[in-house]
Amino acid sequence: MKRIADSTVRRLSMYLRYLEDLDTRGQQTASSDELAHLCGTTPAQVRKDLSFFGSFGKRGLGYPVHELTAHLREILGLQREWKVLIIGAGKIGAALANYRGFRQRGFTVAGVYDNDPNKVGQPWGEAIVRPMDALEADLNRDDAPIAVLAIPAEGAQAVVDRLVKAGVRAILNFAPTQITVPPHVNLKSVNMAMELEGLSFALTNPGYLDEGAA
Amino acid sequence: MKRIADSTVRRLSMYLRYLEDLDTRGQQTASSDELAHLCGTTPAQVRKDLSFFGSFGKRGLGYPVHELTAHLREILGLQREWKVLIIGAGKIGAALANYRGFRQRGFTVAGVYDNDPNKVGQPWGEAIVRPMDALEADLNRDDAPIAVLAIPAEGAQAVVDRLVKAGVRAILNFAPTQITVPPHVNLKSVNMAMELEGLSFALTNPGYLDEGAA
DNA sequence: CCCTGCTTGTGAACAATTTCACAAGCTCTA
């Protein structure tokens, strides 16, 4: 009954990726030190992260790779299939649907939606683009819990409101705008422009210094 | 001469986006309260973030929108043009190159690189896909300081090493793998699988609770 | 000029996260 930090969850996800690697290579155990090196963090961090969820390791030996992999999958909720709705049949949506490791991790595209009449009805990967208007009806008979928002900023909030009303409880937002959702809905935003600007800042202000008050 | 948190820089980027909006709408001033509401943060946070770089507001009035916009552009290093190299002529690269607000913010695609012989030489947006082998030579005569890595995880580190050796000092990584760079190189990673898994975790463990030690 | 109503800028309090340091515990060997 403890609040888990977002950063911790992200690291768990990374541990899982590398543990899967080690597992397929047949490695039996891995120490926190080894995991830390692979994932670019510290051994203490690895141990602390895992300790929130139980005692998976053996002192003197390390963590059993195969077992820990299973535990992490369960913790992250990856033992079931998650249906994903892609909103916006553009390049970002295509990149996501194309993404290896998307399916491998149990995420399957349940539908693609767009407003553009030229796109509606077209095949798109293994799905067919459906009109945005069909959203609510489709959701009722086949409710996909995770929606990926890959549309322009304008109107993004309106679409989110519709999704939430229709019962979606998790949204991954790629639209470069601030989205608000009720507290029971989980929202993550990825903003490419913001990341690039972060790099621009770092290059402009070497060492993250504050040089200039105007 | 103060270390600026990553989270602060991200928020600055967001403030800028909304200030630009307000500016084009002709709004003269904005209070920390208004900015906070737009950006989904708190007034105190807004003031603290800005205070790291100077005193831009007027007590009783708020912040002058147009002026603050200019200040933020300067702080973030957006008053110059940044050349961007896209490594990997796939869907993710296409989504990025297509991205509105990419150019608006002063980022221009200086080149696209791929290993696939079927892609090399093909037109791609306004550029022509170049072979990866040409990287070093091209960089010398037209060095792009920011590289976007939109290739699979395998071989990503090798490409990064080449980029670093060739003088690139900022990398935005979309490959789902841990990348290491020397300290003078800035690296940001965006990992879509990780974000989705974060949602999966949140849906599986409502309220971020730790229910089950095995 | 003085008072009222706002809003900034900021040290200090608070909260969250990471790192440290070490006792506890496992395996192997003799």
Next chain:
DNA sequence: TAGAGCTTGTGAAATTGTTCACAAGCAGGG
């Protein structure tokens, strides 16, 4: 069974980031 050599698990300390609370300061009105 005892001892050596590792590595985990975890309170406590340190660090980092956010929120609070309020003095300082500007604008407008009488």
